[in-house]
Amino acid sequence: MNFYSFGRWISRVSQHPVTRSFQRTMATAGEGSGSDSTGKLNRLASEKSPYLLQHASNPVDWYPWSEEAFSVAKRENKLIFLSVGYSTCHWCHVMERESFENPDIAKIMNANFINVKVDREERPDVDKVYMTFVTASSGRGGWPMSVFLTPDLVPVAGGTYFPPEDRFGRSGFGTVLKSLSQKWKEDEGKFKESGKKIMEVLDRTSRLSLSAQSDLPGEEAIARCYAQLSRSYEPQYGGFGESPKFPQPANFNFLFTYYALNPDQDDAKKSLEMALFTLKKMDQGGIHDHVAQGFARYSTDERWHVPHFEKMLYDQAQLTCSYLDAYVITGQSRFAEVVKDILTYVTRDLSHPCGGFYSAEDADSLPTHDAKEKREGAFCVWTYEEINQLLAVPVKEGHDTTLANVFCHHFSVAEGGNVNPYQDPHDELKNQNVLIEHSSIEETGEEFGLSEEECKAALTKSCQILYDIRQKRPKPHLDDKMLTSWNGMMLGAMARAGVILGEKSYIERAIQAADFVKTYLFKDGLLLRSAYSMEDGQVSVGSCLEGFVDDYAWMIRAFLNLYEATLDTSWLELAEELQDKENELFWDTQEAGYFMTKAGDSSILLRIKEDQDGAEPSANSVSVGNLLRLSPLLDRADYREKAEAIFQLFAERLNKIPIALPEMTTALLIHKKHPVQIILAGKKGTDATQKMLQAVHGHLIPSRVILLADENHESLLYNRHSSLRHYHPKKPDETVAHVCQNFRCSLPVSNPEQLEETLNNPCFVVE
Template identity: 55%
Template sequence: MATGGRGSHSNGPRYTNRLIKEKSPYLLQHAHNPVDWYPWGQEAFEKAKKENKLIFLSVGYSTCHWCHVMEEESFKNKEIGKILNENFVCIKVDREERPDVDKVYMTFVQATSSGGGWPMSVWLTPDLKPFVGGTYFPPEDGLYRVGFRTVLLRIADQWTRHKETLMENSEKILSALLARAEVGVRGEELPPSAKEVTGRCFQQLVESYDEEYGGFSECPKFPMSVNLNFLFSYWSLHRTSPEGARALQMALHTLKMMAYGGIHDHIAQGFHRYSTDQRWHVPHFEKMLYDQGQLAAVYARAFQISGDEFFADVTADILLYVSRDLSDRSGGFYSAEDADSSPTAQSKEKREGAFCVWTAEEIRRLLPDPIEGVVEKKTLADVFMHHYGVKEDGNVSPMKDPYNELKGQNVLIVQYSLELTAARFGLGLKQLKTLLAKSRERLYEVREQRPRPHLDTKMLAAWNGLMISGFAQSGAILGKEEYVNQAVRAANFLRSHLFDTSSGRLLRSCYRGRDNSVEQSTVPIQGFLEDYVFVIQALFDLYEASLNPSWLEWAVQLQHKQDELFWDAKGFAYYSSQAGDSSLLLRLKDDQDGVEPSANSVTVTNLLRAACYTGHKEWVKKAGQILAAFSERLLKIPVVLPEMARANTAFHHTLKQIVICGDPGGEDTKELLNCVHSVFTPNQVLMLADGDRAGFLYRHLPFLSSLERKDGKATAYLCENFACSLPVTSAQELCKLLQP
C-alpha cells in the first residue's frame, strides 16, 4: 500500500548497539536505535539462556516501507527501547541475508495468524521456539489493534507468571510446524501426469485472470513472472487450439498493461515491486533486483514469440535501469531501491514515492514549449499530461493514499495509445514519439536532482543469478552482445566474490564497502539452496548466449555440490538450507512459486539441462523424484507452483538437444544460432560442437564425435535420447525443424 505515518522519536541522544559491526544495510539502519540489538548468533542465544529471558526477534529488509515505519514509531522510542532491553534479548535479522531464519518463523506466523509480512515480530523462548508472532505493530493501542508497548508488557508478564505454560505451548506449536512442513514421498510415487497438471494450472489461472487489466488478482497485483512463463510454455504446446491462443493472449495482455501502468517507471525505467490497485496504477514504489531480472527475460520472450517491438523496448528499458542504478563497478548487482525518500533536501521526514511523483504545476513549468504545427495553442506539457493521465489535482485515489502522502501528486500511467494521443493533437506518430521522449528526458534530469531513495548495496548470489539470466536471455533473443557481456561480467563477479574455490561452495552475500570495494560479511554466510539453483540456471543461460563451455563446467560443479549439501535422500527434493545449524528448528522445502520461483521448481529444469549436457542420468531421476515429492500439491493446486508445473511438462516431454557443428566465429554458424534464438522452444537445450575433442561437451557426450559438418558448412542437428535428425545447413531449414 502507498501508506506511511511517521513517529517523532528520531531526535535525542545517538545510541550505538552491536549492529554497528555488521555489513547488512538493514542491520546498519538499526545500529543507532536505543534498543540493545544483537545479530542472529550464539552471543544472543547464550545471553537469553543465561538470563532466562525471552527473545524478541524482528525480521525485515532495508527497503521495507513498514519496517521503516515501525522503526520510527517504536524502535527509536526511548521508552519502548527500555521495555525491550529490560525484558527481552532483542535480535535483528535481514531476511535477505538469512532467508532460512525468516522462513522458519514466517511459517509459524502464517500458521498462527491471519497472514504474514514484514516487519515480522516473533517472541521466542530461550531455546528459540516461537510462541507469539505478528507483523507490524503500532506503538500505542488503537481502536482496532493492540499497540506494541502493550504487547511487550503483557508477554513479559506472562513469562514471569506462566513460564511453564508458555514452554509447553511452544513445544506443541513446534510439533505442529514439523508436521505441517513435511514435504516428501510416501512410498513409490511417480511424477504426476503432465496433461492433468498443466490443464488444471491453466484453468486455475483463467479463473483468477483480470480480463480488463491483466494479472491474476484484483489487488495488490504483483508482476508474477512464473505465471507468464507457464502461459508461454502452455501456448507452445497448444498453439493450434483455442486454449493455446487464450494462454498467449492472457500473457501478452498482462505484460502490456503492466508496461502502461504506474508500476512501470516511465521516467527512470524499471518496475516497482507491486501495484496497490487493480489497474497497475499506484505502486508500492520500491524496486527489487529479482523483479528486474525475471521481467527482462519475460519481456524478451514476449518479443521472441510475438515479434512486437514494444516488448523489446520494455526489455531494453529494464536493463538500462539495472545497468545504470543497480550495478556495482565490480560487475555485481545491488539488491533494491527503497520506496521512501525525502521530498526535498530540507525535509525531515521521508514519504513513499516522493522520488517518483509529479504535480501538474511542476510538469507545466518544466514542459512549456509550444508545439509547432498544432492548430490550437498547445504545449509539450499538454501532450505529456494527456498521454500520461496527469490531473490538475493529482491522479491518486484517496483510497490508495490513507496517509495523504500522494495528495495532489500524479503517478504517471499511459492513459491512451500513441495513435489516440497523436490523433487528439493532430500529430504524426514519429513526431509524438520524439516529443514524449524529449519530455521524459527533461523530467529525468529534474528527478536526478531530488534526494534519492536508499539503495541497498548488498549483493546476493541468488538475485545476481536471476539478473544474469535476464541479461543473458535478453542478449541472445534481441541479438545484443552488450547484454551478454554484462552477464559475463556478473558471472565473473560471482566467481571472484561469492564462490569459495577451496570448498566449491557459494556464499550468500557481499557488500559495497565505504571505499566502493567489495566486502564480505563479518561472518561469511554460506549459500542457500536458492543461491545454487538460480546461479546454476544463470550459468546454463549464459552458456547458451555465449557458448563458452567454462560456464557449463562451473554449473555442473555447483550441481554436484548442491546435491551434496541439500538433497533429502529419504523424502526426496532439496531442503532450503544446509544441515548442521543448531539454531534452525526446521529444515524446510519451499512449496510455492511466488514473486521468485521456488528453488525446487527451478532445479527440476536445471537437472534436466545438466543431464542433457553431461549424459548423467541420475539427474533425470532426481528431477522425477522432486516432482513426485510435490505431486499432491501439483495435482490439487498447481496454480501455486506454475514453474514446477512447467518443469513437469519438460520432464515428460524430454528435452531436445539442438547441436550446432561449426566455428563459433563463422557467419554460417551465427546464422544458425540467430535462428535458434528467434524461435520460442521451451523444452530444448542448445550446444555448440566446435570439433574440440578434448572439450567439456565431447568428454561427456561421446555421440557428438559422430556429428559432422555437411559440405564444410555449419550444420545443425536436432537430437533426442542420443538419436539425431538429418543434418540441416540453412537457417530457414533449421527454423522449420524447430517449429512444433
C-alpha cells in the same frame, strides 16, 4: 495433521491460561506494514547488511542473530524479541520510527528482552522458520515480522507490524511487551510447554513425504494449473486476482510454455492472450516507471496504476525474461523495448562497478531536501503544475502544442492529481500524478496532429527532461547488498537478452556479473550468500555466510543461460559442479527434494523445503527445471531421476493446487516432451555460429538442448556425447545445424533462414 490445519490446532491445544492471555494480547495488535536516530551506536554498527545498519543508532540494544545473543538470553533467562525485515520495507520503516526509535519503548525492550534484528534477505533460513509459525498461528504473515522466542529459540507468540500505543481497541507494542514480559516471569514453564507443542506440530506439518502413488503427476496437473490461472485471471486490466496486483512472472512462464508446446490448442491460445494482455497493461501502468525505467514491486489497485514504489532486483530479472518470451513469440518490438528499458535501469542504478547487482531501491524518500519525513513515492510523482512548468516548450517550431500538452494527455496527468484517495490512505500522493498510459503513441499523435514519430520524439524528450529533474531530488535508499541468488537471476536474464536481441553488451555484462560471483561469492567450492558494497567502491563478503539452496539453484540456471548464449562450455562445467554440490549439501536422502539449508546449524530449529512459488519461484521448482536441462546436456540420467523424485514428492500439491507451484508445473510440462536436440557444427564465436545461435533463440522451444560440435574432442560435450564426433561443417568458415527429436533428425542446414524454416516445423518441437 497437514500444515493447513495447524491454525485450527492452535486454538484447540493452546488452552493454558498464560497462552490464552498472550494470544488475546497479540491478536489485538496490527499487521505488517527509517529514519535516522542520534545517540550511541548498538551492536548492529559492525554488521554489513544495509537493513541492520539502518537500526544501528536505535536506542534498542539490538543483537544480530548470533550465539552471543542466545547465550545472554539463557544466562539472563529472558524472552528473545526477534524482529525480521529488509531495508526497503515500508512498514519496517514505520515500526522503526514509531517504536524502535522511541526511548520509552526501547527502555522496556532492553530491560525485559534480548532483542535480535535479522535481515530476511541475508538470513532466509531464520525468516522461513518463524514466518511458518506466524502464518500458521495467525493465518497471515508479512514484514516486519515480530516474534517472541524462549531462550531456546522456540516461538511462543508472534505477529507483524505493531502500532506503538493502544488505539482503536488494538493493543500497542508497549502493551504487548509489558504483558508478555510479566507472564514470562510469572509462569515460564507454561510458555515452554506450549512452545514445545507448537514446535512438534510445526516440525510434523512442515515435512513433505513421498506420495504412495507410483505415477508421476501428469496431464491432469497441467490442465488444472491452466484452469486455476484462468479462473483467477482478471480480464479488464490483466493479472491474476483483484487488487493488490503482483506481476507473478512464474505464471507467465507457465502460460508461455503451455502455448509453445501446444500452439494449436484453444486453451493454449487463451494462455498466450492472458499473458500478453497482462504484460501490455503492466507496461502501460504506473507500476512501470516511464521516466527512470524499471518496474515497481506491485500495484495497489486493479489497474496497475498506483504502485508500491519499491523496486526489487528479482522483479527486474524475472520480468526481463517474461518480456523476452513475449517478444520471441510475437515479434512485437514493444516487448523488446521494455526489456531494454529494464536493463537500462539495472545497469545504471543497480550495478556495482565490480559487476555485482544491488538488491533494491526503497519506496520512501524525502519530498524535498529540507523535509524531515519521508513519503512513499516522493521521488517518482509529479504535480500538474510541475509538468506544465517543466515542459512548457513547443513540440516543434510553428506548433502551438507544448510538450506538456502531449505528455499530460498521454500519461493521464490531471490538475489536482490522478490518484484515487482510496489508494492513498496517508495522503502521501495528494495532488500528485502517477504516470499511466491510456492511449497508444499513434492515438496521442492523432489528438495533436503529430505523426507517430513526432509524438514518440516529444514523449522521449519530455521523459528525459523529467528524468534530469528527478536526479536533483532526494534519492530513495539503495540496498547495495548483493545476493548470490538474485545476481544469478539477473545475469541469467542478461545473457538471454543478449542472445535474443543480438545485443553483445548484455552478454558482456552477464559475463562480468558471473566473474564477480566467481571472484567474491565462490570460495573453496562453495557459494556464499551475499557481498556488500564498501564506500571506496570495493567489495566485502562480511562474515562469509554460506549460500542457501536458492543461491545454488539460481546460479546454476544463470550458468546454463550463459552457456546457451555463448556456447562456452566452461559455464556448463560450473553449472554441473554447482549442481553436484547442491545435491551434496541440500538433497533429502530420505524423502527427496531440497532443504533450504544444509544440516549442522543448531540455531535453525527446522530444515524446511519451500513448497510455493511466490515473488521468487521456490528453489525446488528452479532446481527441477535445472535438472531437466542438465540431464540431456551432460548425459546424466541421475539428474533426471532426481527431477522425477521432486515431482513425486510434490505430487499431491501439483495434482490439487498447481497454481501454488506454476514454475514446477512448467518443468512438468517440459518433462512430458522429448528434448529437441540442436547441434551446431562449427567454431564457437564465429559470425556464422552466432547467427545460427540467434536463430535458435528466436524460437521459444522449452525442451531444447543446444550442443556445439566444434571438433574439440577434449571438451566436456565430446566426453559426454560421442556422437558429436560425427558432425562436421562442410567448410572451415561454415556452421551447419542439425535438429533432432525422438531419434529423428532433420536434414542439415547451413544458413539461419533454413534453420528458421526447420524450427518452424512443429514435428520437432511438440512430441
